[in-house]
Amino acid sequence: MELDFERCYRAVDSRDQRFDGCFYTAVRTTGIYCRPSCPAVTPKRENVTFYVSAAAAQRGGFRACRRCRPDAAPGSPEWDARADTVGRAMRLIGDGVVDREGVSGLASRLGYTERHLNRMLTAELGAGPLALARAQRAQTARILVETTDLGLAEIAFAAGFGSVRQFNDTMLEVYAQAPGRLRETRRAVQGEAGTINLRLAYRAPLHVASLLGFLGARTLPGVDELDGDTYRRGLVLPHGSATVALRPADRWVFATLRLSDVRDLAPAVARCRRLLDLDADPDAIDGTVGADPALAAAVRAEPGVRVPRAVDGFEMAVRAVVGQQVSVSGARTTLGRIVRAAREAGASGELLGSEESRGSEGFESSADLGPAGPAPAPAATNHLAGFPTAESVADLPDSAFGMPATRRDTIRALAAAVADGKLDLDPTADRAETTARLLELPGIGPWTAGYVAMRATGDPDVFLPTDLAARRGAAALGLPATAKALAEHAERWRPWRSYALVRLWRAA
Helix, strand or coil: CCCCHHHHHHHHHCCCHHHECCEEEEECCCCEEECCCCCCCCCCHHHEEEECCHHHHHHCCCEECCCCCHHHCCCCHHHHHCCCHHHHHHHHHHCCHHHHHHHHHHHHHHCCCHHHHHHHHHHHHCCCHHHHHHHHHHHHHHHHHHHCCCCHHHHHHHCCCCCHHHHHHHHHHHHCCCHHHHHHCCCCCCCCCCCEEEEEECCCCCCHHHHHHHHHCCCCCCCEEEECCEEEEEEEECCEEEEEEEEECCCEEEEEEEECCHHHHHHHHHHHHHHCCCCCCHHHHHHHHCCCHHHHHHHHHCCCCCCCCCCCHHHHHHHHHHCCCCCHHHHHHHHHHHHHHHHHCCCCCCCHHHCCCCCCCCCCCCCCCCCCCCCCCCHHHCCCCCCCCHHHHHCCCHHHCCCCHHHHHHHHHHHHHHHCCCCCCCCCCCHHHHHHHHHHCCCCCHHHHHHHHHHCCCCCCCCCCCCHHHHHHHHHCCCCCCHHHHHHHHHHHCCCHHHHHHHHHHHC
């Protein structure tokens, strides 16, 4: 992937935060790489090289800037939106697949040989899967070193390194400091024992009211809740369970995590970012959607509206099926009954509240200077757990569903397909294949498959012209209200029709 030097240099010279995470600036005279908004003196043109990824900069022999913390920048919106192999690979690496399954596991999931996958990623990102995963391990390790009391050997393996020596060598290379030295310079941050406090960066603007309002209207007892400006929920992660409290603020989303296994830190952060759509590029999205005169006023009044996504693809698919032709409140009642039945059956396991993570201090992971601010109180999340598994839902008796037999059969067929591995509903899945397999299930049509694609697999260009709320919103904005005419009009919103759909829902 080629970067335009002049455009990148102008962004660096103006310290434009919108480009943080899109590329990295390496300065040959200092041997460091920075994010575009780094407050340091702008380097001379002849001393600068631009890289698409932090891993590529590290591969080029540069270390991370200690001032702007480029490794904590928002993720690239390109890899967040793209549905091709490279985009999927980046999402899989971010979810820790290379650490858990190796490069062979990543290649197998994508259907390519390791050699060809390495060629594709190197061509696009300047680094192969091992280097990309190594950069992520270094960031995870830095967070744990600076802000927890875990032993350095424990941190090495929790971050995904194969040995303590590999851990020490990587930290020296990336940060020019040994892990012990990083720990000496850490800042004290108050926090409850067993919690991890983070700051998640995003590209402004972020319309918080629409995001929290959407999630809050759909909370389920025992799964998630909204308390003022803090959203809390349970998570099911590769190595165990967790709870998270998320509080959006200016420039950051403050997050408090309680992990039953610290190896799940990177996947937990990736899923929280995905849930709140923090890697989106609001300027590009609003520029396209707001070019339509019918939506221009709404975009000006509410810039930065995001698509609320998901931390659990199966949960989102069940929500979509239950929500067919019923109100939001009616769907919540039915879903709550399913969750209770699964919990009573003991199929979903114990709640995280009985567990303590191995870390003992709260901490901040900052992408910039300044205090973390008050973190959301984690204590209220102790009663929350993730959504029931596909296996547990498939085994529920008929009385647990409280819905027509045809819809109950649809949920069971969905659960069986996910449990058997025939249906992948993660954001790392092939979007077209996932949609096709959903449509093969009885009782799932274009609306349900589209809703799942939009919120579970992260497709930014989904439109649901038959959706009743979308048509009501369209009518309120003076747009065509018939499904066919509205679908034709929506073509002008490509490739961001999912975001336009959220705005129609708000207009309704």
